[in-house]
Amino acid sequence: xxxxxxxxxxxxxxxxxxxxxxxxSMPVSEATRNxxxxxxxxxxxxxxxxxxxxxxxxxxxxxVLLPQANLLCEVDLxxxxxxxxxxxxSAGYSLLLQPxxxxxxxxxxxxxxxxxxxxxxxxxQVWALAPPxxxxxxxxxxxFAAQRAVETLIHSxxxxxxxxxxxxxxxxxxxxxxxxxxxxxxxxxxxDPGLVVEPAANRFHDGVAAYExxxxxxxxxxGLIVCGHQLATGVVMVDHAKVPVIVSHSSSQRGISGFRWPxxxxxxxxxxxxxxxxxxxxxxxxxxxxxxLVIGSLGFKEDLDGFNYV
Amino acid sequence: xxxxxxxxxxxxxxxxxxxxxxxxSMPVSEATRNxxxxxxxxxxxxxxxxxxxxxxxxxxxxxVLLPQANLLCEVDLxxxxxxxxxxxxSAGYSLLLQPxxxxxxxxxxxxxxxxxxxxxxxxxQVWALAPPxxxxxxxxxxxFAAQRAVETLIHSxxxxxxxxxxxxxxxxxxxxxxxxxxxxxxxxxxxDPGLVVEPAANRFHDGVAAYExxxxxxxxxxGLIVCGHQLATGVVMVDHAKVPVIVSHSSSQRGISGFRWPxxxxxxxxxxxxxxxxxxxxxxxxxxxxxxLVIGSLGFKEDLDGFNYV
DNA sequence: ATACTTTATTTAAACGTTTAAATAGACGAG
DNA sequence: CTCGTCTATTTAAACGTTTAAATAAAGTAT
Numbered sequence: 262x263x264x265x266x267x268x269x270x271x272x273x274x275x276x277x278x279x280x281x282x283x284x285x286s287m288p289v290s291e292a293t294r295n296x297x298x299x300x301x302x303x304x305x306x307x308x309x310x311x312x313x314x315x316x317x318x319x320x321x322x323x324x325v326l327l328p329q330a331n332l333l334c335e336v337d338l339x340x341x342x343x344x345x346x347x348x349x350x351s352a353g354y355s356l357l358l359q360p361x362x363x364x365x366x367x368x369x370x371x372x373x374x375x376x377x378x379x380x381x382x383x384x385x386q387v388w389a390l391a392p393p394x395x396x397x398x399x400x401x402x403x404x405f406a407a408q409r410a411v412e413t414l415i416h417s418x419x420x421x422x423x424x425x426x427x428x429x430x431x432x433x434x435x436x437x438x439x440x441x442x443x444x445x446x447x448x449x450x451x452x453d454p455g456l457v458v459e460p461a462a463n464r465f466h467d468g469v470a471a472y473e474x475x476x477x478x479x480x481x482x483x484g485l486i487v488c489g490h491q492l493a494t495g496v497v498m499v500d501h502a503k504v505p506v507i508v509s510h511s512s513s514q515r516g517i518s519g520f521r522w523p524x525x526x527x528x529x530x531x532x533x534x535x536x537x538x539x540x541x542x543x544x545x546x547x548x549x550x551x552x553x554l555v556i557g558s559l560g561f562k563e564d565l566d567g568f569n570y571v
Numbered sequence: 572x573x574x575x576x577x578x579x580x581x582x583x584x585x586x587x588x589x590x591x592x593x594x595x596s597m598p599v600s601e602a603t604r605n606x607x608x609x610x611x612x613x614x615x616x617x618x619x620x621x622x623x624x625x626x627x628x629x630x631x632x633x634x635v636l637l638p639q640a641n642l643l644c645e646v647d648l649x650x651x652x653x654x655x656x657x658x659x660x661s662a663g664y665s666l667l668l669q670p671x672x673x674x675x676x677x678x679x680x681x682x683x684x685x686x687x688x689x690x691x692x693x694x695x696q697v698w699a700l701a702p703p704x705x706x707x708x709x710x711x712x713x714x715f716a717a718q719r720a721v722e723t724l725i726h727s728x729x730x731x732x733x734x735x736x737x738x739x740x741x742x743x744x745x746x747x748x749x750x751x752x753x754x755x756x757x758x759x760x761x762x763d764p765g766l767v768v769e770p771a772a773n774r775f776h777d778g779v780a781a782y783e784x785x786x787x788x789x790x791x792x793x794g795l796i797v798c799g800h801q802l803a804t805g806v807v808m809v810d811h812a813k814v815p816v817i818v819s820h821s822s823s824q825r826g827i828s829g830f831r832w833p834x835x836x837x838x839x840x841x842x843x844x845x846x847x848x849x850x851x852x853x854x855x856x857x858x859x860x861x862x863x864l865v866i867g868s869l870g871f872k873e874d875l876d877g878f879n880y881v
Numbered sequence: 882a883t884a885c886t887t888t889a890t891t892t893a894a895a896c897g898t899t900t901a902a903a904t905a906g907a908c909g910a911g
Numbered sequence: 912c913t914c915g916t917c918t919a920t921t922t923a924a925a926c927g928t929t930t931a932a933a934t935a936a937a938g939t940a941t
Binding site for chain 1: 896897898899900
């Protein structure tokens with residue numbers, strides 16, 4: 262691999278000059294700049310990160326704290342990581358994966374990001390190395406989605422709204438419940454615990470079972486919210502859209518209303534915010550990204566205007 | 572952050588001695604060794620990776636080539652990455668994510684891994700930086716699963732076996748088809764294209780549609796193989812187990828036979844193999860990991876012995 | 882006791898880069 | 912023609928390690 266000295270030798274200048282050209286940290290004459298750049302391209306030179314870091318204190322690396330339990334229940338972690346990698350790469354950075362519980366040196370990376378929605382009280386304990394709260398937090402909250410879903414149903418004339426939640430074993434699941442209750446409270450509607458069902462797990466047939474539990478109870482409902490890909494698939498299968506249904510993911514079933522989660526934007530925003538912070542910019546501590554509700558064609562009255570059909 | 576010089580000063584020795592103690596690369600007297608170790612623990616010293624690397628040519632980092640299209644169709648990429656991270660961390664390494672298409676310096680990491688099953692002819696083009704073929708490949712092949720599924724059904728007396736494949740847009744999907752045909756050929760059974768259905772996508776209702784296409788055709792079948800989580804869920808829902816069914820993932824539905832994919836073992840094995848190779852060991856170029864077939868309670872005759880019930 | 886071997890420790894160079902300080906060169910002003 | 916100023920370039924130190932070579936200390940054989 263070509264070093265900066267090779268470039269300097271080929272260009273016939275000292276290697277400090279090469280450094281100045283590449284970082285333009287000092288004025289360099291047009292002639293030598295061209296000589297250097299020619300040598301750089303000829304040798305295919307790329308600076309050696311470890312060497313650079315020794316002096317500059319920049320690893321050009323962003324650390325990702327990876328908890329053993331996946332804290333992302335609404336979006337796909339793999340997609341999130343891929344997009345974060347893309348965002349970092351286009352800024353010249355790389356992503357470094359580290360278990361959240363490990364005791365790695367903090368200066369292994371220039372900054373650390375993490376994901377999930379660190380709003381549930383029991384979540385912080387997951388982070389051992391560095392609490393994500395010190396970092397720029399970009400949040401995408403299911404409570405917002407739940408609230409929006411309830412408000413939409415109310416706006417459409419519903420009064421008794423059922424909720425099939427995520428099982429509480431899933432981190433962050435409580436956000437749905439919180440948003441649901443908050444929306445009811447703000448709308449002045451009472452809370453009926455009989456309208457809320459918590460399935461055993463987030464699987465297809467748990468959704469079916471939860472739905473049947475709700476249907477079999479004496480509690481009448483005129484609208485329904487279902488959390489979780491698998492659960493929603495099961496519910497939608499047996500429900501036949503007798504009442505308006507809003508599910509957590511818009512792709513779950515054609516025609517059903519659901520949310521689109523901004524996975525890519527989330528990852529990109531978080532990486533960008535961190536890089537801005539590293540450059541010394543004072544940034545907002547918390548940025549909220551909202552999932553958008555995609556109104557489907559099934560289960561809603563025709564006159565449902567004022568919403569974002571997609 | 573404490574450096575090796577701080578440790579040396581506190582222990583009252585030269586910093587070379589500290590290095591010798593920590594790497595035990597030279598004999599050191601018991602007395603000084605203790606002094607040094609005491610200083611190390613007192614200061615909480617951890618060696619600075621970038622500094623070490625400059626000399627040693629070891630970044631203690633394993634690069635992961637991340638293609639834009641997820642090549643893993645059978646296992647969850649997020650789990651795979653988490654387990655690879657765990658394996659690397661326990662060996663003192665970190666994982667560095669890099670887009671497969673990027674032109675990063677090869678010496679950014681000590682070695683590179685990638686995943687997927689690079690056996691489909693159209694796959695290699697995805698890898699720009701370094702073809703995974705130079706690295707220790709740990710493969711977990713869907714063709715094996717398909718073959719095993721067909722063999723199991725044949726062994727159980729079936730003759731005309733249906734296949735609902737993954738849509739060809741999914742990388743690696745062809746492996747199922749290949750295994751299916753190979754098994755038929757080896758068993759001396761003819762291939763009937765009417766028994767194979769390719770859905771439009773890997774979604775719940777595509778599974779239902781594919782099943783109905785197969786059922787509506789004049790082609791009789793006495794066993795069925797279904798690929799893909801979502802597809803299988805849909806198929807199993809409408810099928811009611813009239814014939815023995817084997818799906819790609821054992822967790823899809825209770826009682827249905829399916830495969831358990833060794834995600835964790837896969838990631839750990841790949842990382843371990845790479846580390847062994849870095850240590851100079853000559854290792855097998857390709858290691859095969861096989862998914863295990865979990866025979867369910869539905870759809871098989873009672874006398875199905877000789878198989879691994881789980 | 883002297884010379885030689887062995888063992889423990891230190892000195893110093895090296896890795897690839899950045900950057901402060903020194904130097905050389907060109908230009909104007911006196 | 913000399914001095915000072917400005918600009919372009921080089922020299923050298925520094926970053927945190929490893930490791931080859933040098934040195935010191937101790938032990939063994941003569």
